[in-house]
Amino acid sequence: MKKKIGVVLSGCGVYDGSEIHEAVLTLLAIDRNSAEAVCMAPDMELLEIDHLAGQPTGAKRNVLVESARIARGNIRDIAGVKADELDAIIFPGGFGAAKNLCDFASKGADASIQPDVARLLKEMAAAQKPIGAICIAPALIAAVLGKEYAPEVTVGNDAGTAVAINATGSRHLNCPVRELVIDSKNRIVSTPAYMLAGCISEAAEGIEKAVKAVIDMA
Amino acid sequence: MKKKIGVVLSGCGVYDGSEIHEAVLTLLAIDRNSAEAVCMAPDMELLEIDHLAGQPTGAKRNVLVESARIARGNIRDIAGVKADELDAIIFPGGFGAAKNLCDFASKGADASIQPDVARLLKEMAAAQKPIGAICIAPALIAAVLGKEYAPEVTVGNDAGTAVAINATGSRHLNCPVRELVIDSKNRIVSTPAYMLAGCISEAAEGIEKAVKAVIDMA
Numbered sequence A, B: 001m002k003k004k005i006g007v008v009l010s011g012c013g014v015y016d017g018s019e020i021h022e023a024v025l026t027l028l029a030i031d032r033n034s035a036e037a038v039c040m041a042p043d044m045e046l047l048e049i050d051h052l053a054g055q056p057t058g059a060k061r062n063v064l065v066e067s068a069r070i071a072r073g074n075i076r077d078i079a080g081v082k083a084d085e086l087d088a089i090i091f092p093g094g095f096g097a098a099k100n101l102c103d104f105a106s107k108g109a110d111a112s113i114q115p116d117v118a119r120l121l122k123e124m125a126a127a128q129k130p131i132g133a134i135c136i137a138p139a140l141i142a143a144v145l146g147k148e149y150a151p152e153v154t155v156g157n158d159a160g161t162a163v164a165i166n167a168t169g170s171r172h173l174n175c176p177v178r179e180l181v182i183d184s185k186n187r188i189v190s191t192p193a194y195m196l197a198g199c200i201s202e203a204a205e206g207i208e209k210a211v212k213a214v215i216d217m218a
Helices: A020-032 A063-070 A095-099 A104-110 A115-126 A137-149 A159-166 A200-217 B020-032 B063-070 B104-110 B115-126 B137-149 B159-166 B200-217
Strands: A004-008 A036-041 A045-050 A055-062 A088-091 A131-134 A181-183 A188-191 B004-008 B036-041 B045-050 B055-062 B088-091 B131-134 B181-183 B188-191
Touching (some): A004 A115, A020 A063, A020 B200, A088 A200, A095 A104, A095 A137, A115 A131, A137 A159, B020 B036, B088 B200, B115 B137
Parallel strands (some): A004 A036, A088 A131
């Protein structure tokens, strides 16, 4: 039986959803480590950003429907996913992790969390199942689990984000782009990816190490 | 100076644009081979497909704007790209390659080609610069270059597509998913990827080999 690794997507595109490279590299690393990806996303609206202009369009899209692009249609509503189906869970980055799955991007440590994302993350932590978080997604983990678990995570070396993460009760550690931070006690793995990466191969190296660490722990 | 490899995108999502995994794996392989990706797409409409439902929505999107999601905003209108800027060019697959860049999906060998795509491909062929094509994209190459160059290409082993490709004056060769077909005379490299792949690592292996072959030839 392959290990089942949840991959929580937040749309399709770095500015309003999941960072596409990070999500695909996560899926590749899961497959290459002989595990099975279980893609999921919340059924909710997102505010569309034109990725050519870098500006909001004023239109809305659906997080689950857009995430299905990355998953080639093979995706579930996170509302129906329980921790006992999964051996581990991984959150790719992109602004969607901080704007759709929660509102950390605007609220920092006081972020509200999408209810099913919060529930599943708390279930995974309570079951001591490994959690991976890439790019800005460690901020989501910090906002959900900070008070109870005081996890150690990284988003690279962004000082403002580090302050907000520390304010959740979590601890931010600086980390180079090709490396990862492992909180062994809480079984939480994080890597900076495009918070620092200047090119896709830099992001890939950290993601490959982080996904392998999550799967080895599972 | 890094070799400059054009990557022609056709939207963002397997059913109405570029196959996202194939596009990202192409960008990764280019970077890991110490070359530079030059992403481009035509500024034109596409018919939106809901990737969760697998159905048309009736709405339209813009190919260049959607492709910018995969390129993280770093993308050019193909109308402004000339062959003398590039050392090679690669076309990832996805239905967008056969529905947006041309209408091979509905017209087969009689396909019309988006004018700038046709122009740039013909410029590259005339300059004997390497051309890579992934998944269904070799059908586009066949439709543009078949009469003049009679290229040998693969989309895997789909009999109907092979007949249509042969009808362009090109020659289809069957090929396993992890392998590639190299037409040395015309410097055209193709690999089946998701025309055959059952998982992302299968697609990745063929794409890594094909991109490396294109860059080595350039």
